[in-house]
Amino acid sequence: MKKLYSNKLVIFSLVLPGIIVFLFAILAPICLSVYYGFTDYSGMGAYSFIGIENYRQLVHDEAFWTSLKNSLLLAVGFICIQHPLALIVAAVLDKLGGKAEGFFRCVYFIPNVISVAVIAYLWKFIYNPDFGLLNNIIKVFGGKGDINWFSNETAIWAVLLVLIWHGFGWGMLIYYTGIKNIDPVLYEAAAIDGANQRQTFLKITLPLMKPVIQVNVTMAVISALKQMETVYLLTNGGPGNSTQFTANYLYQQAFKAFKYGYGNAIGVIFIIICLLATVFLNKVFEERDINPRRVKGAA
Amino acid sequence: MGFAGKKKNKITKPLLWFVLIAVAVIQIFPLVWLVDFSLASSTEMFTNGLLVIPEKIQWGNYAKAFADGNFLLYLKNSILINGLAVVLVILVSIMAAFACRRMRWKLSGFVKTLLLMGMMIPIHATLLPNYKIYSQLGLTDTVWALLIPYVAFSLPQGLFLMTSFMESIPVELEEAAVMDGCGIYRIIFQIITPMLKSSIATVAIMTFLNNWNEFMMASTYLSSEKWKTLPFSVLEFTGEYSSNYAVQFAVMALTAAPAVIVYIILNKHITKGAAMGAVKG
Numbered sequence: 363m364k365k366l367y368s369n370k371l372v373i374f375s376l377v378l379p380g381i382i383v384f385l386f387a388i389l390a391p392i393c394l395s396v397y398y399g400f401t402d403y404s405g406m407g408a409y410s411f412i413g414i415e416n417y418r419q420l421v422h423d424e425a426f427w428t429s430l431k432n433s434l435l436l437a438v439g440f441i442c443i444q445h446p447l448a449l450i451v452a453a454v455l456d457k458l459g460g461k462a463e464g465f466f467r468c469v470y471f472i473p474n475v476i477s478v479a480v481i482a483y484l485w486k487f488i489y490n491p492d493f494g495l496l497n498n499i500i501k502v503f504g505g506k507g508d509i510n511w512f513s514n515e516t517a518i519w520a521v522l523l524v525l526i527w528h529g530f531g532w533g534m535l536i537y538y539t540g541i542k543n544i545d546p547v548l549y550e551a552a553a554i555d556g557a558n559q560r561q562t563f564l565k566i567t568l569p570l571m572k573p574v575i576q577v578n579v580t581m582a583v584i585s586a587l588k589q590m591e592t593v594y595l596l597t598n599g600g601p602g603n604s605t606q607f608t609a610n611y612l613y614q615q616a617f618k619a620f621k622y623g624y625g626n627a628i629g630v631i632f633i634i635i636c637l638l639a640t641v642f643l644n645k646v647f648e649e650r651d652i653n654p655r656r657v658k659g660a661a
Numbered sequence: 662m663g664f665a666g667k668k669k670n671k672i673t674k675p676l677l678w679f680v681l682i683a684v685a686v687i688q689i690f691p692l693v694w695l696v697d698f699s700l701a702s703s704t705e706m707f708t709n710g711l712l713v714i715p716e717k718i719q720w721g722n723y724a725k726a727f728a729d730g731n732f733l734l735y736l737k738n739s740i741l742i743n744g745l746a747v748v749l750v751i752l753v754s755i756m757a758a759f760a761c762r763r764m765r766w767k768l769s770g771f772v773k774t775l776l777l778m779g780m781m782i783p784i785h786a787t788l789l790p791n792y793k794i795y796s797q798l799g800l801t802d803t804v805w806a807l808l809i810p811y812v813a814f815s816l817p818q819g820l821f822l823m824t825s826f827m828e829s830i831p832v833e834l835e836e837a838a839v840m841d842g843c844g845i846y847r848i849i850f851q852i853i854t855p856m857l858k859s860s861i862a863t864v865a866i867m868t869f870l871n872n873w874n875e876f877m878m879a880s881t882y883l884s885s886e887k888w889k890t891l892p893f894s895v896l897e898f899t900g901e902y903s904s905n906y907a908v909q910f911a912v913m914a915l916t917a918a919p920a921v922i923v924y925i926i927l928n929k930h931i932t933k934g935a936a937m938g939a940v941k942g
Binding site for chain 1 (some may be wrong): 675680681683684687688689691692694695698706707708709710711721752753756757759760761763764765766772774775778779781782783784785786787788789790791793794809810812813814816820837844845846849870873875876877881883891892893895896899906909910913916917920921923924925928929932935936937939
């Protein structure tokens with residue numbers, strides 16, 4: 363058995379496909395990004411090495427800082443609005459039972475299976491100043507309903523609303539699964555001791571959900587950092603760079619502004635930020651938790 | 662997972678129902694609005710109400726969307742590419758998981774960590790360099806330009822889930838198989854794989870959910886229609902019918918339909934699989 367299980371050739375053949383995919387699709391592009399990040403390549407023609415010039419420029423690039431600030435804002439939105447709501451709805455849903463429970467669970471998750479392409483265009487119409495749903499809702503409640511949602515000041519909130527709305531079902535589902543895994547005996551004991559629903563939620567559900575909350579919060583922060591597709595279709599970072607996100611910005615720089623080298627430099631910093639954020643969050647939660655659950659971040 | 666048997670609470674306050682229904686309306690009403698407008702004519706949309714009752718239901722919108730949105734071709738591409746990606750991810754992750762979890766070699770931990778690193782790398786950072794690599798190798802506009810990154814970015818999660826599930830399989834089974842003269846490959850594919858059924862389903866669902874709606878890579882690496890996937894029905898359509906809003910609504914509803922229908926039919930399995938994948942991964 364030992365001999366069979368340490369056969370180098372067999373081991374090699376088993377991990378080879380995975381390693382090839384990793385080298386070709388993940389490591390090679392990262393190396394190439396590092397390389398082009400040191401050049402002034404436009405995407406075509408000749409280029410020369412300019413050292414760390416791109417990175418120096420990046421430090422003073424306001425759009426880049428705006429994009430990080432927007433990621434932070436989105437993360438705060440996820441953590442302060444989406445997650446408390448998702449957790450409460452999950453806890454209420456858990457008590458419901460029967461057909462209704464399954465029905466609501468299904469309904470809440472539906473936006474998640476719909477393509478970002480559809481979601482983004484749908485919300486563009488919802489925000490439409492002429493026949494959009496949101497202005498019409500305001501009219502129904504007696505308002506004027508002529509708001510331009512994609513103006514300089516409101517655009518970022520319009521984007522955040524879509525992202526918080528779209529990801530709600532996913533967050534809810536994870537909390538719901540966590541709550542379902544809590545031993546019902548604990549609830550029965552609490553009921554015998556005369557605890558009311560609020561007390562049960564605060565004293566039993568919430569503490570026991572701590573590891574799930576940590577996983578969920580980590581994933582939310584990472585996904586806020588990685589956000590690109592919705593923004594790309596909804597506003598493409600505009601007006602100006604007010605709704606810019608890092609991934610969208612590096613894409614624009616490379617393919618629209620023809621600063622391929624600069625785009626890659628942003629990419630390198632972007633990867634480093636994501637790695638640091640994941641490691642940092644794992645560390646923070648590890649220290650506070652005796653029995654940590656490692657998160658590698660959402661894909 | 663313990664979905665069964667919890668003592669139901671007798672106090673179902675109206676307030677709780679209100680919260681549940683309000684959230685459900687917020688989540689689903691935009692989609693109702695979408696379907697409603699897709700059946701109206703473009704002129705009927707300029708209303709002050711929330712929904713319109715179309716004078717005549719405009720099925721023609723869907724006919725146009727179906728034909729001019731390349732719906733069937735893109736749907737076929739989506740199914741084919743995602744199906745292949747799922748099969749490859751499962752195969753490669755089972756093999757790698759077995760090697761890293763069960764086999765005895767010095768670098769097993771290192772290789773596993775290396776492969777899992779992919780989870781932390783933001784996909785969109787690889788768009789620029791991958792575009793360069795694929796065009797150098799002549800892979801742009803081929804099925805490989807999608808298949809390779811789809812597999813690469815779903816593999817870490819697949820590997821992670823497979824290794825954690827594999828731990829729960831008793832080693833004694835394999836020992837018996839080795840006694841009977843089974844080789845490693847037969848152990849993996851005839852003994853281990855059948856026992857991983859539920860985790861295979863989870864990995865398949867996660868991979869599908871991750872890649873089905875992806876369009877950033879597709880629009881960067883593809884130029885012709887040949888391998889474009891379902892989101893392109895919407896992306897290309899808006900330019901073509903920029904003033905005919907109703908048809909745009911129809912194409913959006915049509916594009917969303919396959920995933921929503923499959924989800925509603927299989928919703929129990931999908932929510933269970935997705936939850937398992939998300940909580941573990």
